[in-house]
Amino acid sequence: MASMEPEHEAALEPVGRADAVRLTEDLRVAIGEARQAAVVLAGRVRDAHRARVWVPLGYSGWGQYAQAELGISRAQAYRLIDIAESAGALSRAIGAAGVLAAVSPAGDTTGLVDIGLSQRALRDVHGWLDELTTVVTERLTTATRRAGQLEVPAVRAIVAQAVDEFRQGPLPAADNTAAEDGDDALERALADAERHPTDMRLVRRLVDEMAAAGGKLGQTALELAPAYLSDQEAADTVLARYADDIGCDVETILATRRYALTGDRRALEGTWL
Structure with missing residues (x-):
């Protein structure tokens, strides 16, 4: 009867020191290339978002475009934008200190x-x-005055220390999205709330954006079915068909219409909110 004990591979023999150093350096290079590729990808996603590429391609919004064309969720796409914006801001901070050339990779065309x-x-x-970025520029400038041109490891160490200090602080307040259009503001608020579900400021911001979006939908419903119509008349006349056209239920459309009429968010409870 054959033995049921698992077969064990022969123990690996360690390589010599020279080979170990070479292999480790190869790993460091590969990790650096992968990290830089991720930053370049994030930059290209950011550029696509800034160019509103979903509009000429016929998508209803950034989230639908990201899912259909890139195979990633809306939240993932926004996370990549955050990465690009952070990397870009830190790159500019390094450049402002006069040490950009020391860390810019050959062939980079993204500004990161x-x-x-x-x-x-x-x-x-x-x-x-x-x-x-203010802290990074100040520290790099001070270090350059003291030690002259900084080597890449020194630049990265200063940046990493500043980043670690900020990461240990409290979560920052939600970004001001007043300048964003309604769809983007709502998508960004949703992505932020998904990333930090326990931060009540972000949750409240999401509720505010959802209410604002519901108000806009309600205004459209009011234009289609004026205020003198009852809910039943509005539904029978046009809103049932409108709800079906946009993939929504008629009760939600009626709730947003009531919200547009009254300004009372309680009208949205149980439907839009």
Whole structure:
């Protein structure tokens, strides 16, 4: 009867020191290339969002475009934008200190540099960019005055230390999205709330954006079915068909119409909110 004991591979023999050093350096290079590729990808996603590429391609919004064309969720797409914005801001801070050439990778065309930070770190500091970049520029400028031109490891160490300090602080207040259009503001608020579900400021911001979007939908419903019509008349006349056209239920459309009429968010409870 054959033995049921698992077969064990022969123990691996360690390589010599020279080979170990070479293999380790190869790993460092590969990790750096992968990290930089991720930052370049994030930059291209950011550029696509800024160009509103979903409009000429016929998509209803950024989230639908990201899912259909890139195979990623709306939240993932916004996380990549956060990474690009953080990397871009830190790259500019390094440049402002006069050390950009020391860390800019050859052939880079995105304006981003490999500063040795993980994607998670770049996402975490997105809400502090103004304060963080001021600190980074000041520290790099001071270090350059004292020691002359900084080597790449020194630049990365200074940036990493500043980033770590900010990551240990409290979650920043939600970004001001007043300048964003309604769809983008709502999508961004949803993505932020998904990333930090326990932060009540972000949750309240999401509720505010959803209410604002519901108000806009309600205004459209009012234009189609004026206020003198009862809910039943409005539904029978046009809103049932309108709800079906946009993939929504008629009760939600009627709730947003009532909200547009009264300005009372309680009209949305149980439907839109």
